[in-house]
Amino acid sequence: MSSPYVLWGAPRSRSTRLAWILEELDVEWTWNPISFRNGEHRAAAFLAMNPAGKVPVLQHGELVLSESTAIARYLAARHPDTGLLPPEGTSAGAIVDRWLSFVTTELEQALWTKAKHTFALPAKLRVEAVRGTAEAEFKRAAAVAHTMFGTGPYAAGDTFTLADVFLAHTCSWSRSGKLWDRLSPELQEYARAQLARPAYQRAVEIESGP
Structure with a gap:
């Protein structure tokens, strides 16, 4: 069974795109909010996932991925039947x-x-x-x-x-x-x-x- 997706993000940020995509895919995923006001983006644990200290960050099994476009393409490519990302070379x-x-x-x-x-x-x-x-x-x-x-x-x-x-x-x-x-x-x-x-x-x- 595939591991669930875990998304770190903040409301009204680029992470909203990924939350939207995950809901379109109708897959199991977990939302982990990051508070910029409280400095959680500068915590050592978060910086270990993304040294830039920015959201979104996606974890899927051993993969930890930042940058919203890369995450979006990864998610859509894993679920080709949804049509969110047409095949490469087309x-x-x-x-x-x-x-x-x-x-x-x-x-x-x-x-x-x-x-x-x-x-x-x-x-x-x-x-x-x-x-x-x-x-x-x-x-x-x-x-x-x-x-x-x-x-x-x-x-x-x-x-x-x-x-x-x-x-x-x-x-x-x-x-x-x-x-x-x-x-x-x-x-x-x-x-x-x-x-x-x-x-x-x-x-x-x-x-x-x-």
Whole structure:
């Protein structure tokens, strides 16, 4: 019998993507919250799993894995029947990988840059002008995302995939960055539809705790 998955993370972070994926997969898994406020990400035991002191971290048997894209692809590849990750070497798989790369390096990066220079970095390291640059970069990336979207109901066509988890989750982050209105009406409608999925709702509930 396969070992259950164990996910270390924090609510409203990149770990939400993995909780969502685990719920879509309908597999056994355990949620271990990490409190940044209490400094748990700097504890020796956690740093042994991820020296960067960041979430998410997945443990599966002897494997300990960080970085949300790597974890997402690992999980989906282990459960190919779900269709979350099309086979390697196919056009469908390439399109999903393109979305994963674009979302994490373009769309999300602009949001994270604004967040760092708004609250995440120590005050002395924040540069107000960078926030404006990040907003402009997000607007540009959101316009590209709108153009990349095909004719299907999902990011990569007719099937819900990892691309939808990453894209919809990042769109939801734009609310906290006060950049939701930079998304096209079509992307807003798309994101709402994905975030209404039962698996996402369960993931958020699990992360929020009792």
